[in-house]
Amino acid sequence: MKNNLLSEKLTYTGVSTTPTHLHLCSYNESEVNEFSGFNFSDIRGNIQNDRINWIQVNGMQNIDIIREIGDYYNINFLTIQDILNPHHPTKIEEHENHHVLVLKLFQAEKNNQLIKQQLSIIQGKNFILTFLENDGSLFDDVITAIQNNILKIRSKESDYLLSVLLNDVMANYRNIITAVEESLEEMESRLLTITSATDIGINIQTSRRQYMRVKRAVLPLKEQFSRLLLSDSKLLHKSNRAYFYDVNDHLQFVLQTIEICRETLSSLVDLYISNNDLRMNDIMKRLTVVSTIFIPLTFLVGVWGMNFKIMPELDWKYGYLTAWLIMIIVGFIGYWFFKKKKWY
Amino acid sequence: MKNNLLSEKLTYTGVSTTPTHLHLCSYNESEVNEFSGFNFSDIRGNIQNDRINWIQVNGMQNIDIIREIGDYYNINFLTIQDILNPHHPTKIEEHENHHVLVLKLFQAEKNNQLIKQQLSIIQGKNFILTFLENDGSLFDDVITAIQNNILKIRSKESDYLLSVLLNDVMANYRNIITAVEESLEEMESRLLTITSATDIGINIQTSRRQYMRVKRAVLPLKEQFSRLLLSDSKLLHKSNRAYFYDVNDHLQFVLQTIEICRETLSSLVDLYISNNDLRMNDIMKRLTVVSTIFIPLTFLVGVWGMNFKIMPELDWKYGYLTAWLIMIIVGFIGYWFFKKKKWY
Amino acid sequence: MKNNLLSEKLTYTGVSTTPTHLHLCSYNESEVNEFSGFNFSDIRGNIQNDRINWIQVNGMQNIDIIREIGDYYNINFLTIQDILNPHHPTKIEEHENHHVLVLKLFQAEKNNQLIKQQLSIIQGKNFILTFLENDGSLFDDVITAIQNNILKIRSKESDYLLSVLLNDVMANYRNIITAVEESLEEMESRLLTITSATDIGINIQTSRRQYMRVKRAVLPLKEQFSRLLLSDSKLLHKSNRAYFYDVNDHLQFVLQTIEICRETLSSLVDLYISNNDLRMNDIMKRLTVVSTIFIPLTFLVGVWGMNFKIMPELDWKYGYLTAWLIMIIVGFIGYWFFKKKKWY
């Protein structure tokens, strides 16, 4: 890592290869206009300051575009750096004329990997900028809602749009963490009986990493979102506070589930270790039972292999047969005894 | 999960199939009137604003009724959504003209399952709305008390009724968490000796889940109820504060018991794992004792099976009998030794 | 548990069968008068409002007496309920004209059981009421001190008497928790070597329960007593603050010892589990050593039991004797080897 205060050059250090493209949604109560483009100049002319202008930026490759947008809306250099740094910790910052939110979004892949991408939101009086590393259909429902003016979304201020976007983010967190919780509970059930499933160790680790990543993304919001709720920013209107409290309810749910995951994980590791021990011991027990059944038999054949002059049974006609019978009976008694005691 | 800020449609996402029905209890010092119905129109006419009107709503199926009641009392859309979302986290919210409480109630089933249902309470100046997912006799004692004007309940304000309802909720929590605590202590006693009871693992898990659910439902109240106690809401009268402090005492009891359950559970998991190990080892020990008793005997029969020319005892008349006697004695000495050492 | 806000009936739900009796100690600088009785009317006439009147109530059976006293001193109904509920959590409450303290006292029985009883104290300007479930000599030293006017106790206000009573309570806690701490340390010493003492599991559990009970009784005081110290109640005189700070010092000692017990208990459970494992393994090891000593011997007798035509040693005169000598030597070498390695 280098000192980012000593560089005038902006670089995107993430791995996404999505080419940068823009989508402007400019609306007021009566009208919605949408424009797309691969350069800021494609849409700049369509920004109308008497409307709410929502610019979606997908793909962080083309840094010049992001710098231009930043300059247009007077976003400072450090904030642009944060947007381009995909490992930036979660934060909510109040600036004089806008709010900056750096958040994480998760997407579960088939192989149980969580794909993380950074979502940065800048909310000003009449604009919202959202920066996503990849393409994504995340906000399609919001676009549709604006087109259809659902719940009079078009007559409300930019902070209402912000609360709607945050609600989408929270839904994302809820889905992920609920999946982690369910996977943990399912593993807990399996670990209560002796199981030879070898994938549980890997699964626990996978879940633990998912839990850690979500926790890292969400935990800082606990304090920072409360601070936002209590702030007297003129960008958050009193009439829209209720929506932010609704977002907060979702956040509380996510935080509670994270805490539950923490407790479950901790007891799960204990159970996993104990289960491994038990499985191993179970095998040992079975092997030992086999030995223990044969031990009296080996003793008996030893007895009849002794060289005493006078051993009457050795001379019997059916001595050998009787010996086999006795040994079979002794073997079965042992087997039955261990079966009854549930040791086998 | 979807973005609930983008939908004008209200839906109940829970599993209860109780048909929505209403019960209005309208009272003042001199009179109590009760009305039931399956539509809001059945009871709307009987609401008298100079009395305390308590409307019980059981069953969340019929969303229209709930919306109508919400409209009648000016409850905002997001609160109605919260009432209909059975997984909403516990919360106490102060609105301008009413308080909203979203709580959970638990009911222990025969199979040790906890049935959870959501109870939402809205308290305004002259009304209390309670929303329950299922039918339930939970508040029957309150109805009876109002009918009999016990403790002059009818002359007091709506916040007194709220404190009485909350007291019922706390009694519910106390009963559940005390049962969990007792079950944990009983398991702890059993685990102090080696036990082969195979149900303890399941029981611990069941208790842990119950504990988690109660904790999740109650813990948020710790902070939020204190805030309510300290608020200067005009809906909470000074003369009734003592009743809320009484509710708080019960809440403290529940919170302390939750904490005790946490500590007990943690030591219980350790004991359970240790007990499993000990039981397995105990079996191994017994098997090994059997082997160890036979080992000198097998050695002895080997000795007398050797082919040395001159082995005097082999020629004795009672040599074979003597051999058996020696072996039986050696066997018994071994058995007695292990018995004395308490290894068997 | 029932809803205590819906009942006009007071009931004592504890188990103590001590008949209610009263003891009034009324004093001023120059005089002490003591009166006993089984009804409030027996002593009511002797209450003098220009003196400090300390009424001790022992036994909660006769609820009428308690209600009468409550009425006489204007104690509200909920407080009386709290006094009669022996499971009420610890609390310190400031009312307008008096302080209410609900505390627990412990008494160690011979069988290591802790007997808990509730002590409620109400302190007003010129009176102190103490409610104890059982008889008890707890406050005898205070009575003696008043009689002898030790430290000019009779010239001081009722809050000084309160601080003296609280000091007695703290002494009670110190004695109990110090005993728990010593018992835990003694067990820790024993568990550092392999021990077959089977009572340690039970003892740990007993100590853990004592610790839990004391913790539950004392922990709420941490915050509540600080709040009392900082309050500007006119019932607590500046000149007597030092005595309350002294009580606080004792409380801090108890809280620190509780914390130490918590840490010791946690390491004790680990040690106990480890000790059980080690003891079991130790037995296994000894058994295995026995087997291992016999294994080469059994091999040797097998060798000499082979049927090769030409095995010279079988024909020697002292072949059999030599064989025994060799086997005894081999056995002793094995024994000596394991002894030296400290495996036996």
Next chain:
Amino acid sequence: MKNNLLSEKLTYTGVSTTPTHLHLCSYNESEVNEFSGFNFSDIRGNIQNDRINWIQVNGMQNIDIIREIGDYYNINFLTIQDILNPHHPTKIEEHENHHVLVLKLFQAEKNNQLIKQQLSIIQGKNFILTFLENDGSLFDDVITAIQNNILKIRSKESDYLLSVLLNDVMANYRNIITAVEESLEEMESRLLTITSATDIGINIQTSRRQYMRVKRAVLPLKEQFSRLLLSDSKLLHKSNRAYFYDVNDHLQFVLQTIEICRETLSSLVDLYISNNDLRMNDIMKRLTVVSTIFIPLTFLVGVWGMNFKIMPELDWKYGYLTAWLIMIIVGFIGYWFFKKKKWY
């Protein structure tokens, strides 16, 4: 423990048998005078109120002296009690005309025992009283510094002397806790390989107790010393604040090291238990390897002990020799195999 608010009698309950003796160091910028004695009357005449008078009291046996000093400087009765109670928790108390500090000092004995003694300091405008249970050279460096007027100590107020004394106390804590930390780290290194050292269990317990004692002595200072730093006491001069901040730096170091000890101890107990298990298992493994090497050999001698009529090798001239060779080869292969697998 008794109720200390009911006794006019002062008693020293500690074990130190040092006879009480006094040392007065009275100084101003130009002059230092020192006086010793076994009675307060020996030095009282030499106290000069226009100087800083530092009275060292060693040995708590002679309670009358301590009471006289207390009376001379108007120290209240409860504070004198605290000084005489060697188990008093750590505290810093601001009184109107003086500060009272009750602290602990530790001294490591040869047998790894920590000797604890109580140090009480009372700082007034022109006096410092220090009370130590035993003799001790702890403050000799301060006496020397005063004699030599190092860093113009004689021109500074009594609070500077206090900061110097506290710095000595902190140096004491640093030395002790650093020794504990080093001992823990040394044990951790040893436990990473299988060791049969039987003293580690005892050593861990010893270190844990030392840690607990230091923690108990130091932890309360965390909060109380900060409060002292922030207080606006007229006894602490602004110009001397920097020295108290320096003391605080040392305190922070001690607190951080305590926290590190806590984490190290916790992982150490786990390692210790694991190491015990591994050592036991290692012995079992070696024994089992021995058995496993002999098992095929015993099988082979069994084979050649069979009584089949036609077994050609039995009739060979060198049959017996060949058998021994085969068995030695098989034994060596087994040994080599286990050696290669690192099982032996």
Next chain:
Amino acid sequence: MKNNLLSEKLTYTGVSTTPTHLHLCSYNESEVNEFSGFNFSDIRGNIQNDRINWIQVNGMQNIDIIREIGDYYNINFLTIQDILNPHHPTKIEEHENHHVLVLKLFQAEKNNQLIKQQLSIIQGKNFILTFLENDGSLFDDVITAIQNNILKIRSKESDYLLSVLLNDVMANYRNIITAVEESLEEMESRLLTITSATDIGINIQTSRRQYMRVKRAVLPLKEQFSRLLLSDSKLLHKSNRAYFYDVNDHLQFVLQTIEICRETLSSLVDLYISNNDLRMNDIMKRLTVVSTIFIPLTFLVGVWGMNFKIMPELDWKYGYLTAWLIMIIVGFIGYWFFKKKKWY
């Protein structure tokens, strides 16, 4: 450790042997001048008070130089002591005319050792003093940036330079703690399967110590840096606050990673212990399997070694061969059975 308030002598107690040398960088918007020297007199003449003067001091051997610089800039004696004490805890202190920061820098060596050195920074209105124990290229990028006036660094105040230096420190922490985190995750992956790698114990301990050292260095900043951010020091200009918030973002990242390391370490120790157990048990299991395969064979040879008169198979021509065949078959069945059950 000695009492540092009683000594007029300054000593450097660290181990670095770097000879003290100085480097002055004096700049304003238009000009940069650099001077080096081994005495303060070499550069003192070049300090220009209308510029920002940054004096780098490398090597703490020559205490006189450090004292001279301290005198020149009116740094108090205790601060100079702190700079010279390489074990001083991390702190940020606001003085009247300057800020003092005592920080730690880490450098990873090839053998996984962390080399720690202390960095002290004093920031005044027109000067920055940095004190490093060793040489180091840490701030070369800052020097270059000043020379090239990158981001107009030369036109900004001394607090901007401070934020740039702190950013370098944070980059140092990020690199170290990220390396620790990656090493922990790599070990976690390895421990999920049975591994005989003997270096993991050592590696865990190494990582734990690195984590502890970084934690100790960084954790105090959590609170102290927030306090600096909120302070109204006239030395921190409003226009530069954003840069300090950027430093804070990096600090948050480091703190979060430390927390993740803590959780990972805790589960890692459990896994390590479990893995050791499993490996040992695995060996035992394999040995026991070997025994168990041979046990029926040994029984069979015993059978055919019995001396019964009439045992038909002993007289068969191919009896011996048949016996071997039977035994080979039985052995293979055993082997195949255990293979199938995955016990071998």
